[in-house]
Structure formats: C-alpha cells, structure tokens
C-alpha cells in the first residue's frame with residue numbers, strides 16, 4: 001500500500017485530502033464527523049474579527065447546475081464567512097485539535113485590511129494549537145463589498161502586505177488562498193511569495209450567475225425578487241482551477257512555492273491530476289457537500305491503489321510530475337501529424353462525427369452507403385473534434401503519421417525532427433531559418 | 435364464487451381489484467425526471483436510422499431534444515406534424531420492430547432509447563392541454579368523403595381538414611376509432627384513450643362524423659364519388675378467416691377480434707365471461723392479445739397454438755415474451771383438426787405439422803387439449819365488395835394511394851400489400867390526403883418527409899482540397 005501521509009509545508013496529515021474552508025468545517029460537530037470518516041485535515045470555516053459576527057441571508061444561498069439525472073455539476077453560493085462568534089470557533093478548534101493530534105487543522109482568517117486587526121486575531125488562533133493559517137483572499141461576494149476577501153486578493157500589493165503582517169505576528173505556516181477572479185493568477189501568487197507565504201491554495205470560488213428565473217426575471221438564488229452574483233464551485237470549475245495551478249507551478253518565480261489544490265475535486269483521479277500539476281495536497285468542498293463525508297474513502301483507496309499500480313511510494317513522488325509537459329503553444333511540435341481513424345467494429349453508425357466534421361469543420365468524413373463513416377485523409381486536419389463527439393470510447397483514435405510518410409492533405413513528407421512555431425517560415429519572428 | 439378453476443365460461447374469475455390491476459398501463463408513463471434521463475440517452479444521430487424506421491417518419495432526435503430542453507409540448511408538435519395519431523402510436527407501436535429496433539443504441543448495447551415512452555410523455559403533455567394545436571387553412575370549398583374512421587381514415591380526415599377541405603367521416607360503427615377503439619389490447623390503450631384521441635382529432639373542425647353508415651349498405655362508392663370531390667376508403671378488414679376444423683361451429687368457438695371488441699367496450703371487465711381452459715389458434719398480434727387478455731381476466735390455462743415454427747410467428751419476439759411472462763403457453767407446429775364436445779367445446783384435437791417447403795403437412799401425430807373457449811385469430815379479410823380492383827384480396831393502390839376508380843383513394847389495412855399496424859394507417863391516410871389535396875387544388879404535393887435527406891440538400895459538393903495547407907517548419 002502506497003503511503004498517503006503528506007507533509008505539506010511542515011504540516012503532517014495521514015492523507016492529502018483536506019476539507020476546504022466552508023460549511024463542512026463550520027463547527028466542531030462537523031469536523032469530528034469528518035475526521036472519523038477519514039479526512040486528513042480541515043481548513044476551518046473562515047473566522048472574522050472579534051465582535052458581532054457577520055450575518056447570512058435568510059433565503060436560499062445556493063444555485064446549481066445539473067446534468068440530466070440531476071447530477072450536481074456546479075454549485076454557486078452567496079454565503080459569507082462563519083456567522084458564529086469567534087470565541088466559540090476558537091474553543092471548538094482547540095478541543096478538536098487536542099483530540100485529533102494526527103490530523104491537520106488550519107484556521108482560515110479574514111479580517112479587515114489593517115495591521116491591528118491581524119495582530120489582534122493571530123495570537124488567539126495560535127493558542128488553539130492550529131497547525132497553520134489560511135488567508136481567505138478569495139470570497140467573491142458580500143465580504144468583498146466590505147474591502148475584504150477577493151477585494152484584497154485582486155490587488156497583489158495588499159496580498160503581499162497582509163502576508164507579511166501574518167509572517168510577523170504568527171510563527172506557524174501561512175497559506176494564502178487565491179481568488180480566480182483575476183486575469184493572471186501568477187501575479188497574486190508572486191505577491192504571496194514576496195510577502196513570505198509558505199504556500200498558496202487555489203482556487204476559491206468564481207463569480208457567477210448560475211441561472212435566471214425567467215418568470216420573475218431575476219438571477220437565482222432569488223431573495224425577495226433580487227439576486228446577486230455568487231461563487232461557483234464543483235466539478236464544472238475543475239479545468240479552470242487546474243490551469244491556474246499549472247500556471248503557478250511552471251512560473252519560474254513561483255515554481256518552488258507549495259500549492260494546495262482546490263476546485264471541483266470529486267474522485268481520487270481528480271486529486272491525482274491536481275497533484276501531478278504540482279500540488280502538495282488537495283482540498284475538497286462541493287463533493288463533500290453533495291455526497292457527505294464518506295466520499296473520502298473512495299478518494300484515499302483509489303489514490304493509493306493507483307500509486308501502487310504505478311509504483312509511486314509517496315504523494316510527494318507524484319507531485320509536479322506533469323509540470324514539465326505543460327508548455328506554451330509556440331513550443332508545440334508542428335511536425336507531429338495525426339489522422340483520425342475510425343474503428344469500424346466499434347462504430348455504432350450514429351453519424352455524429354460526420355455531422356460535426358461536415359457541418360462545422362473540415363468535411364473530412366465521408367458518409368458511405370450503409371451508414372459507413374470513413375475519414376478522408378486528404379482533408380483531415382487532425383482537430384480531434386470527431387473523437388470528442390463520438391459516443392463510443394476509443395472508436396475514433398488519432399494515429400500518428402510516421403516520419404517519412406506523406407501527409408495526403410499537404411502532400412508533404414513528415415520530417416523526423418520536431419519543429420515549432422518559433423521556427424516556422426510564416427512566423428515573422430522565426431528564430432531558425434529553413 | 436367463481437375462480438380460475440371454475441369450469442366452462444364464467445365471469446368474475448378474479449376480484450374487480452385484481453382485474454383493474456391487471457389491465458393497468460403495460461408500461462407506466464414517464465414522469466419529467468425519467469423523461470429527462472431517457473431523453474439524454476439519445477445521441478441526436480445524423481440522418482437518424484430511427485426516423486427511417488418510423489412509417490410516419492417522425493423526427494425522433496428533434497422531438498427527444500425538445501423534451502431534453504424542457505419543452506414536451508413542442509416535442510409533441512414535432513410528432514403530430516408527422517403523425518396525428520402519435521399518442522396512440524406511442525402506446526401500441528411494436529417499437530422493437532420499428533424505431534427502437536433501429537436505434538443505434540439497440541444495435542450497440544441492446545438497450546435502445548425509449549422512443550415510445552418518450553413519445554407518450556410528449557403527446558400526453560400536449561393533449562392534456564385545452565384546445566387543439568392545429569388551425570385549418572382557409573376553406574377551399576372542396577368536399578371529401580372518408581369512409582372508415584380507423585387510424586387511416588382519421589389521419590386522412592385530419593390532414594384534409596387542415597388543408598381547408600370539408601370532410602364527412604363515415605363509419606359503419608356508431609363511434610370513430612376503428613381498431614383503436616375495438617381491437618387494441620386494453621392494457622395498451624387505457625382510460626378510454628381511443629375516444630379521447632378521436633375527439634381531440636375532430637377538434638380541428640371541418641370534419642363531420644356520421645356513424646352507422648356502411649359502404650355496401652347505406653353508402654355506395656359511385657354515389658359518394660358523385661356527390662363529393664374525392665373519396666378515401668379506409669375500411670380495414672372487417673371479415674375473419676374461417677377455421678378449417680371439424681366442430682368449428684360449436685359453442686365456445688369465437689372470433690378473437692369479436693371477443694376483444696366486446697372486452698374493449700365492456701364497462702365492467704369482471705362481468706365478462708371467460709373460459710377456464712383457453713386455446714387460441716393463430717400466431718399474430720391478435721392471437722397474443724386474445725391470449726394475454728383472457729389470462730388477465732383469470733383463465734386458468736391459456737395456450738396459443740400456431741401452425742408453423744416460432745420464427746414465422748407474426749407477433750414480435752417482444753410480444754411472445756410478454757405472453758410468456760403472463761403465463762401463456764405457446765405451442766408451435768400444430769394445426770386444429772377437430773373440436774370435441776357435446777354442443778359446447780370441451781376439447782381441441784391438434785395435429786403436429788411439418789413444413790416441407792411446398793406447404794404445411796400434418797405429420798399424423800396428434801395432441802388433445804382441454805378447451806372450453808377457442809379463439810380464432812387466423813387473420814382478417816376484406817369482405818366488402820366495393821367494385822375496386824383488388825390485389826391479394828385487398829384494394830390495389832398505386833404509390834399515391836389512388837385506386838382503380840377515378841376520385842377514389844384508399845389506405846390502411848384494406849389496401850395491399852398490408853402491414854396492418856396503426857402507424858401504417860396513419861402514414862397512408864396522411865399521404866393520401868396530401869395527394870388528394872394536390873389533385874383537388876392543382877398544386878404540387880407537399881413533402882411528408884421529416885428531414886431533408888443529404889442527397890436533396892442542393893448544396894455544392896464540399897470544398898475538398900481547399901483546407902489550409904500550411905508549410906512544415908524547418
């Protein structure tokens with residue numbers, strides 16, 4: 001059995017699966033149940049400053065995007081940070097940590113962007129015995145209107161400043177949670193690094209309107225006829241989160257900065273993909289909110305079995321394995337020529353590949369008598385669309401033309417050497433001549 | 435108290451509650467959730483094979499997509515545009531031989547998209563709404579007589595009315611519907627659906643129904659052709675083939691279709707007499723329906739006796755399995771030779787047969803089964819002498835459903851070659867109506883195809899050889 005124990009910036013946990021800061025981690029009762037179910041750690045629901053806690057709406061706070069069988073694909077929320085008193089949360093955190101010393105317990109914090117506010121809360125958090133803190137610079141609704149959350153996360157200078165305060169007044173690891181509601185994710189990551197952050201975690205939720213009630217003409221969730229944008233999460237956001245993780249992992253400035261991956265993780269495979277793209281561990285929210293805490297059993301068992309199969313002894317060994325293969329478009333090998341191939345034995349003759357290629361692409365599939373579909377090599381540009389629309393797995397595959405073969409579309413012999421845009425004759429800035 | 439073991443013909447073999455349960459919908463209708471899930475299984479195939487397999491060529495992928503998009507009523511419009519009897523067809527079509535049998539998911543995984551159930555979901559939702567979804571075109575001033583108010587006649591009348599013609603719909607029976615009303619198995623058309631549908635079709639206006647008027651009795655084709663601009667004949671097959679067995683005149687020997695008609699018109703199934711030991715002679719849909727329904731009424735033993743091999747049975751494998759699942763026994767390669775009994779049937783004597791290639795031959799080996807009720811389900815025939823040219827005992831028509839007589843069209847079961855399904859009646863009635871309209875108005879015939887086939891798109895050949903051919907780098 002592969003060892004799932006992880007050491008993330010000095011914080012040890014029995015597995016890399018942490019619950020992200022959100023309702024699943026809002027109180028002692030939940031967190032105890034989560035630890036009993038097997039979660040490796042939790043990031044406690046974000047704490048606010050001392051004093052009267054924030055309030056939440058009293059109408060619906062979620063919106064959802066479903067697949068046809070009501071499978072939850074995306075969730076949107078307008079919930080704020082914890083609405084329970086700071087004191088209560090701190091007491092509970094201390095009790096839970098004492099009872100589960102082997103699990104990671106991280107305090108998520110969001111207080112006003114003033115040094116005094118951070119200086120006041122950090123020692124109190126330290127007293128709970130929490131293993132570290134996560135700075136919530138991501139919440140995109142409500143708190144942002146008050147100059148916190150993503151309002152800070154969108155200004156790299158503020159991130160750097162607040163991170164530095166935290167490193168000054170707190171001596172355990174500081175993780176900076178990033179908002180995806182920004183054009184270039186590398187900027188806030190660099191700012192966190194410059195402020196002394198031990199790690200970044202991403203993504204927090206994405207600004208979104210999930211649906212519009214066409215009778216009331218209002219966005220959902222609708223509160224007394226009005227709605228506001230919420231934060232989007234769940235399986236639908238995973239591709240966006242993975243790209244942001246990869247951008248940070250391959251940025252020369254931040255490539256050594258540890259990353260806790262978040263966004264739509266639902267199965268062991270999702271987690272493995274985040275880890276391969278450079279994460280040291282992962283955090284989960286929506287999957288737990290949809291199916292309950294027991295989903296972690298599939299995650300740990302699956303990850304461990306896959307690692308055994310591949311011969312990886314530890315999570316650290318997997319971490320970042322795919323990063324060297326994430327590159328820029330300009331470095332992709334233009335001499336890699338493929339053609340679509342249809343396996344006639346697997347083909348069920350639905351004609352979707354034909355409709356896609358004929359109506360919207362390159363007219364490279366012929367419909368022959370008897371509903372036989374054949375690729376016309378002289379037209380196929382290898383775009384892969386037919387593969388994506390074919391309902392039968394592995395029925396259409398992209399097959400490489402060997403060097404020396406002639407591409408019937410271009411009439412050119414496929415060269416053995418790779419060649420990319422930086423060397424292409426059509427590129428005015430080409431570096432290599434013919 | 436009667437029960438399944440009571441000898442002879444007896445009513446009330448099962449309790450009214452049991453009977454009601456037995457005659458509930460064969461397939462429970464889909465709810466919105468199930469419909470969404472079922473609809474999502476459709477691949478929206480290009481030039482979909484299921485469309486080609488539907489005699490009325492309903493644009494199946496389109497209507498399923500409309501269901502998936504949450505618009506079942508628009509889906510129903512897509513269906514009714516092609517087939518105004520889409521509601522009945524959704525219930526009675528042998529989909530395993532038609533659309534679902536050709537679904538690519540049937541071929542690939544043996545589990546087709548549930549087209550029939552989805553069609554019912556859509557059509558039910560539109561028919562539940564008040565009002566009729568089609569308007570009539572401006573009055574043309576033309577009048578048409580439609581004889582026979584079965585599926586073919588109703589489809590023809592509706593399309594003609596839609597095109598602005600005035601239709602008089604005659605039927606020998608006092609209510610419209612044809613075999614929808616008198617033939618289809620009760621558990622396929624529950625809750626008086628046949629009548630509801632007939633009324634709904636008439637709501638388009640421009641159709642006046644005249645029941646109790648039969649061709650060859652009150653009506654003659656010559657007179658009709660004289661007083662109307664055109665005539666459509668859709669009289670189905672009213673006759674029943676005679677049974678060539680000794681004792682066939684004994685009490686308890688009945689036409690299956692007549693018994694089924696009685697069953698369909700009964701308001702209290704528990705009061706319908708049914709035998710204890712039943713033998714059904716035949717191998718088609720009618721045989722299956724008679725066997726299954728008598729079993730559901732509480733008969734103890736029901737046997738279908740078919741003269742050829744199972745592969746030659748007219749009933750689909752699905753129907754055969756349905757019968758088996760209800761406890762009906764099917765014996766193949768036997769033919770009746772004699773019905774024994776003192777006045778009333780008590781036993782049937784069957785002889786095994788061999789198919790020699792040049793016809794069926796009795797092998798001499800015999801078999802006796804107790805039988806207090808024997809159903810003849812050996813096919814229906816045209817008994818009407820309309821004076822029209824026939825072909826294989828049915829009215830001969832050309833590709834446009836024109837008969838040998840000027841101004842007279844025909845369709846449905848009464849025409850050759852004869853596929854004898856509700857949906858074929860609907861298709862032929864509709865197409866005949868379009869041809870009548872074209873002939874009456876001197877306009878080109880409207881296409882009744884669901885989608886424009888690839889060959890007819892009328893667009894230049896694809897721009898082959900013109901995809902960008904970038905140079906290779908270095």
Ligand SMILES: Cc1cc2nc3c(=O)[nH]c(=O)nc-3n(C[C@H](O)[C@H](O)[C@H](O)COP(=O)(O)OP(=O)(O)OC[C@H]3O[C@@H](n4cnc5c(N)ncnc54)[C@H](O)[C@@H]3O)c2cc1C
Pocket residue numbers: 526527528581582583584585586587604605606607610611612613614617618619622647648649650668669670671672691694719720723818845846847848853854855856857859
């Ligand atoms: C027992 C049974 C079960 C069946 N089950 C199915 C099934 O599950 N699915 C399926 O698709 N098909 C089924 N069929 C076949 C289907 O019912 C017919 O193919 C269909 O009804 C044919 O339609 P039609 O309009 O041609 O004729 P019909 O439905 O027979 O209608 C003919 C009409 O003409 C009237 N008529 C007859 N003679 C005269 C006359 N001389 N003058 C005036 N009116 C006249 C009749 O009263 C009747 O109303 C079944 C048939 C039977 C007998």
Ligand SMILES: Cc1cc2nc3c(=O)[nH]c(=O)nc-3n(C[C@H](O)[C@H](O)[C@H](O)COP(=O)(O)O)c2cc1C
Pocket residue numbers: 020021022023045046075077079080081082108136138139177203204205232233234235237262263264265283284285286287
């Ligand atoms: C209802 C809800 C409340 C959340 N509250 C917080 C919060 O208080 N602090 C925080 O850092 N993130 C919060 N998040 C964001 C999650 O921690 C997480 O970053 C995001 O949901 C993406 O992960 P997922 O796709 O696994 O859900 C919240 C998410 C949800 C759904």
Ligand code: SF4
Pocket residue numbers: 339340356357361362363364365375376379380381382383384385386387
């Ligand atoms: S890869 Fe693209 S161009 Fe080639 S056949 Fe498929 S869809 Fe057409």
Ligand code: SF4
Pocket residue numbers: 342346347348349350351352353354373389390391392395396
């Ligand atoms: S999409 Fe796939 S299954 Fe469908 S016709 Fe094309 S190759 Fe065959």
Ligand code: SF4
Pocket residue numbers: 350475476477478479482483484485494495536537538539547549
């Ligand atoms: S063949 Fe099946 S999958 Fe294809 S369009 Fe028809 S119902 Fe849908």
